[in-house]
Amino acid sequence: MxxxxxxxxxxxxxxxxxxxxxxxxxxxxxxxxxxxxxxxxxxxxxxxxxxxxxxxxxxxxxxxxxxxxxxxxxxxxxxxxxxxxxxxxxxxxxxxxxxxxxxxxxxxxxxxxxxxxxxxxxxxxxxxxxxxxxxxxxxxxxxxxxxMARMPITQLKAPGVRFGELVDRARLLDPLVTAIVHPCDDLSLGGALAARDEGMIVPVLVGPRAKIEAAAEAAGLDLHGLEIVDAPHSHAAAEMAVALVHEGRAGALMKGKLHTDELLTAVLNKATGLRTERRLSHVFALDVPGQNRTLFVTDAAINISPDLESLRDIVQNAIDLAIAIGVETPLVALLSAVETVTGKLPSTILAAAICKMHDRGQIVGGKVDGPLAFDNAISPAAAAAKGIVSDVAGYADILVTPNLESGNMIAKQLIHLAGASSAGIALGAQVPIMLTSRSDTVDARIVSAALAKVFYHWRRERPLGLG
The missing domain is CATH 3.10.129.10 (Hotdog Thioesterase)
Structure with missing residues (x-):
């Protein structure tokens, strides 16, 4: 020294x-x-x-x-x-x-x-x-x-810089007509109107008219010029929002003040819902300080303990979203506690199977590797220390977790401990779905709308099925 x-x-x-x-x-x-x-x-x-x-x-x-x-x-x-x-x-x-x-x-x-x-x-x-x-x-x-004193390592980053670039890109596309399901509080109403003001969506409010108008008045929000589809309660609002998609009157859904299960029950209804051949899954997009790329974490909100076929769709949905927003070759890491395949950890066997499915063209786009521990997935130094030779290790864009609990914890730790800006959408249905949380900021709702908008326009030119 x-x-x-x-x-x-x-x-x-x-x-x-x-x-x-x-x-x-x-x-x-x-x-x-x-x-x-x-x-x-x-x-x-x-x-x-x-x-x-x-x-x-x-x-x-x-x-x-x-x-x-x-x-x-x-x-x-x-x-x-x-x-x-x-x-x-x-x-x-x-x-x-x-x-x-x-x-x-x-x-x-x-x-x-x-x-x-x-x-x-x-x-x-x-x-x-x-x-x-x-x-x-x-x-x-x-x-x-x-x-001489050791100078601290300083990392300066304006929050959500990459998301700002995404929103700017989304502004160039036609606004996405979005059914806002049961927007009966200031957060869901305010987020929808903010996304509208940023040019992301054209909101259609679906829910009890009296409650929506009362919430708007209490929050000082102006609903002038907005279409309101009257529904008696939250269950009916979810069903009517799904019907708007079938009628061609909406190209996306945004969750308001209702439980996620209520909305997904309508979306996944076998007779009247928005099912496709693809499993529905959620993808968090995270702008993490100190990282030179957007990180995607999936699935942290819908699939509790996915089997092989579900995990395949979860991976494909995330790859599609990353490509849609401009990641040319998404690098996908299948996470586990270790980087070796062992029968003692079923997640390592699933990860290895997913990699082989990618090799065989059952998953398309990007590069896939696993199992990888979290540190080996995002840290080049950790991957090098373990002697892992991989195009993905240390540089992963997409982190695929083995179950909902681990995915939810990783995403929320990055948000609340690492200061990540977050957004997210659910994919695999006929239209993208913004599953907003009560803790989401207005900015998070705007970015989620930008993700949905960019993905919607990207997918219009491509079939949803594999390949």
Whole structure:
């Protein structure tokens, strides 16, 4: 580990110099905007390689000024220095990718008070002065030599960035007429109207008219211009929403204030429902901080303990969704507790069978591997440590869990512990279904609508059956 050593007031002489060099990164910009609470969009949107130059306030003030402070604190005079004052003048703008040399030089010393004056400058790779100024410090009188502190690993990420890109893409498509089933509270009504305002859906409200209107009035929501299909109760609302799909009056369903079982009972009715040859399954889409891709977790909401045929459909549904939103070759990991096949863990046998079904063309699209433990599925380092040679291990896009309990726990841990933004839809029926939860935010409902919309338009050009 590097050592840093100060120069005491008795050691410093006129003309002493010190220098450090840094390259401005996009993370630097985001970090300083976060620390300074600078909410000006130009501070975050600018400065990228393809964007305009950064504002002086963010880069030349805070960033350059902090680098000068770093030289004073670690180089000259070094540890034990007290920063008294600093003046800066900004000459040129700084952009992401610029390499900046930060230099200080001693111009005045007062041995009795211990005060030292230094000229400061930040110079770019072309030799141009970006920032100039002066600083006054209290130099240490005691010699200090210590190891440099380990800097924390900082990961900066605006929540739901990839979901924002998905919503932008969905806006380019025609809004999806969606039956909102029993929207009798402010959350389901507000989420449906927000999705409408973002251009995702055209909501058709299905449920008791009086309750819907009362909920809207209590929440201050305007239902003007919206179609309301009156139904006496939640069971009837689910049946009537399914009927709207059969009549061609709706292309998707969104769950309102009713139990999931009520809605799915109508959807899965053998005579009047929306069954296909594919098993119905749910897919969580998660934008997880620190991950460079959207993660999909399935099935965490519908299938309790899927058998081989059900698991095949669960995998295919997830692959289809990933491809629909733009993942060219989804990487699918069949999860278990270990990465070897053993009769003691039935999930490993199912995983191996699914891989062979993919090899034989019974599942199409992407690449599939398993069994894989969770760490081996998402961490390249963990996969390498186990010696796993696989196109999927360490880089999985889709995490297929062996049962609902494990899937639900993984998804909710990523949401509530890792800070993941989440959305999700159910697939395998004739139309996509947004199974919103009471804990879902408005943003989650909008993104779920975007998933349904993009998938609906993608699937219109493709049959739902395998292949």
């Amino acid at each position: 590097d050592l840093i050593e100060n120069r005491t007031i008795d050691e410093i002489i006129l003309g002493d110099r010190a220098e450090i060099e840094r390259v401005l990164t996009r993370s630097d910009v985001t970090l300083f905007a976060t620390v300074s609470a600078d909410v000006n969009p130009a501070s975050l949107d600018a400065g990228d390689e393809d964007g305009p130059e950064l504002q002086q306030g963010i880069v030349q003030g805070m960033w350059a000024g902090t680098l000068i402070s770093a030289v004073l604190a670690t180089r000259l005079p070094g540890p034990g220095t007290v920063h008294l004052s600093q003046t800066l003048k900004f000459h040129r703008e700084v952009s992401v990718g610029d390499r900046i040399s930060v230099r200080v030089e001693v111009t005045g010393i007062d041995k009795s008070s211990g005060r030292v004056n230094l000229e400061c400058a930040c110079v770019n790779a072309d030799g141009e002065i970006v920032v100039s100024g002066s600083a006054e410090v209290q130099a240490p009188r005691k010699k200090i030599k210590r190891h």
